[in-house]
Amino acid sequence: MSGPHAELTYRTSVRDANAAGDVHGGWILKLLDDAAVIAATRHCRTRVVTAAVDGVRFRQPVNVGDILSFRASVNAAWRTSMEVGVRVEAENTIADTTTHVLTAYLTMVALDGEGSTTKVPELEIDGPDASRRRQEAQLRRDIRLAAPENLHQLHAALRADTARELVP
Numbered sequence: 001m002s003g004p005h006a007e008l009t010y011r012t013s014v015r016d017a018n019a020a021g022d023v024h025g026g027w028i029l030k031l032l033d034d035a036a037v038i039a040a041t042r043h044c045r046t047r048v049v050t051a052a053v054d055g056v057r058f059r060q061p062v063n064v065g066d067i068l069s070f071r072a073s074v075n076a077a078w079r080t081s082m083e084v085g086v087r088v089e090a091e092n093t094i095a096d097t098t099t100h101v102l103t104a105y106l107t108m109v110a111l112d113g114e115g116s117t118t119k120v121p122e123l124e125i126d127g128p129d130a131s132r133r134r135q136e137a138q139l140r141r142d143i144r145l146a147a148p149e150n151l152h153q154l155h156a157a158l159r160a161d162t163a164r165e166l167v168p
């Protein structure tokens with residue numbers, strides 16, 4: 001893995017279980033965020049906050065006792081924000097199997113000592129893989145930042161349709 005990254009390994013136990021007896025999804029998201037914070041901080045060397053989390057879709061439940069691994073890497077850096085991709089896998093060490101739990105993309109924003117947003121360094125990683133990751137991250141950013149505006153237009157259109165239906 002090139003560029004700023006973090007790897008976090010966690011052995012799940014009964015205290016992490018939900019009512020169904022699997023590992024609680026909220027706990028997995030907390031560790032996911034921790035891994036992203038470490039990778040982002042290794043890049044910008046300032047405090048960071050999570051602005052957005054995209055792409056969370058649990059592909060399957062995680063069994064209590066599995067070893068969770070979180071591999072986070074900074075895909076792109078813009079003015080004050082960075083995209084960190086995190087891949088989560090669950091390993092059953094007895095059965096010797098590893099499953100892909102989810103991959104999520106977190107937008108982390110750098111803050112200075114006063115809590116204001118602050119610039120992040122350029123991401124200096126080269127090679128075809130880094131360039132592809134950067135391009136994909138840019139596409140996701142465009143979609144992410146455009147989404148509220150699209151939703152606003154969609155809601156306005158829906159309201160107009162409903163108003164038309166109500167007119168006798």
Ligand SMILES: CC(C)(COP(=O)(O)OP(=O)(O)OC[C@H]1O[C@@H](n2cnc3c(N)ncnc32)[C@H](O)[C@@H]1OP(=O)(O)O)[C@@H](O)C(=O)NCCC(=O)NCCS
Pocket residue numbers: 048049050051052078079080081082107109117144145
């Ligand atoms: C994230 C936060 C600092 C952004 O503040 P803001 O006043 O909108 O700041 P700006 O408009 O200058 O945006 C800062 C950056 O965040 C990005 N950003 C803001 N909201 C975003 C969103 N919903 N999704 C993706 N990126 C976002 C902007 O694109 C910008 O990135 P850039 O400088 O690289 O172009 C602010 O909304 C905040 O503090 N949110 C709460 C964070 C938090 O508590 N997280 C959970 C605990 S860590």
